[in-house]
Amino acid sequence: MATVVDRAFSDPALAALYDSLCAGRPDFGFYLPLVMATASVLDVGCGTGELLRLARAGGHQGRLCGLDPARSMLEQARVRRDIEWVLGDAASMPWHNAFDLVVMTGHAFQVLVDDDELRAALAAIHRALTDCGQFVFETRNPTARAWEHWTPDEAVEIVDANGWKVRMAHAVDTPLEFDGRTVSFTVTYSSPSWEAPRLSHSTLRFLGVEAVAGLLSEAGFAIDDQFGDWNRAPLTRTSPEIITIASRRKASHR
Ligand SMILES: C[S@@+](CC[C@H](N)C(=O)[O-])C[C@H]1O[C@@H](n2cnc3c(N)ncnc32)[C@H](O)[C@@H]1O
Structure with missing residues (x-):
């Protein structure tokens, strides 16, 4: 069954605005050098593929592959034909031992809501990595209460390409309480x-920190390093x- 994605990603008009609405983001300064330094890279939940497009435009010569279940987002990505764009979700990825680096950026990791979904995605990422491959991703720290x-x-x-103003406004459905799990x-x-107006509902x-460490360990990953912000400040x-x-541990170490 195809993964159901939020309207923010499935509506072609909103997907076309995604990069402009996210302009000036600080995370690419962290991820792009990692991508540029690695021969084969898979971006899971790549969305419009801006990170990989920047890498290719910056001279990356190796294998770049972006995967996303939202056709409308991949339509935006496909302006660049010299990158592999694959329709699909994290849990059902087909690759074995194929990539030296897997990334999940733009808090894409947080769209994996259920434990089973998270475990299946981490298992598929583990399979997709080469023996010494690394998985790099971020998730918002719940103690910082970003919501x-x-x-x-x-x-x-x-302002869109035709000169019209577009406004994007968030409202949390349950503003007072965090249930310890989702927002x-x-x-x-x-x-x-x-x-x-176009409305998109998300969870x-x-x-x-402990839950991330537990899931990674269970999936066969070792944590190499952790940071608390995009300037590589220590995680507090x-x-x-x-x-x-995180790096892929060999099966014998699990
Ligand atoms: C917030 S966007 C991030 C896009 C991109 N990584 C970025 O940094 O801009 C989240 C992306 O995750 C994708 N997504 C949703 N469910 C997914 C799943 N089960 N597996 C992989 N990607 C998924 C969405 O379609 C969307 O493109």
């Missing part, structure tokens, strides 16, 4: 050029991000 800033007064506005929210996109998983209890560099 408290997902309010309409922190809306982002851009659900609605993003409202509006533009004077549309008949009605993201918030795993703490209140860091905004849990950024993890």
Whole structure:
């Protein structure tokens, strides 16, 4: 059965705006050098594929492959034909021993909500990596409570290719309590050029440091390094991000 993705990724009009709405993001300064230094790279939940497109444009000569279950996002990615773009979800990836680096960026890891889904995705990533391969990803640290800033007064506005204003505003569905597991929210996109606003509902998983370590260990990964922000600051209890560099342990070490 095909993975159901949020409207933010499945609606062609919203997918076309994704890169503009996320412009100026700080994470590519961390990920791009890792990609450039590695011969074969898989980006899981690649979305519009901007990271891999930047890598190819920057002279990456090796294998670059992006996977995503949202056709509309991959349509944006496909402006670059010299990269493999694969429709699919993390858990059902087909590769064995194929990539030296797997990344999940833009908090794509947090779309994996259920434990079973997370375990299946980590197993597939483990299989896809070569023996000394690394898996690098980030998840928002629940103790930093990022969702408290997902309010309409922190809306982002851009101007689209036709000169129309587009506004993106977040509202958390249950603003007062965090259930220790997930946060659900609605993003409202509006533009004077549309008949009605476009609404996207999402649920993201918030795993703490110990839970991340437990799942990785269970899946056969060793944590090489962890950071708390995109400047590689040490991970602390209140860091905004849990950024993890993990390597594939050989089966005999599990
Ligand atoms: C917030 S976007 C991040 C996109 C991109 N990695 C970035 O850094 O901009 C999350 C992406 O995860 C994808 N996604 C949703 N469910 C997924 C799954 N089960 N496996 C892999 N990707 C998934 C969505 O389609 C979407 O493109």
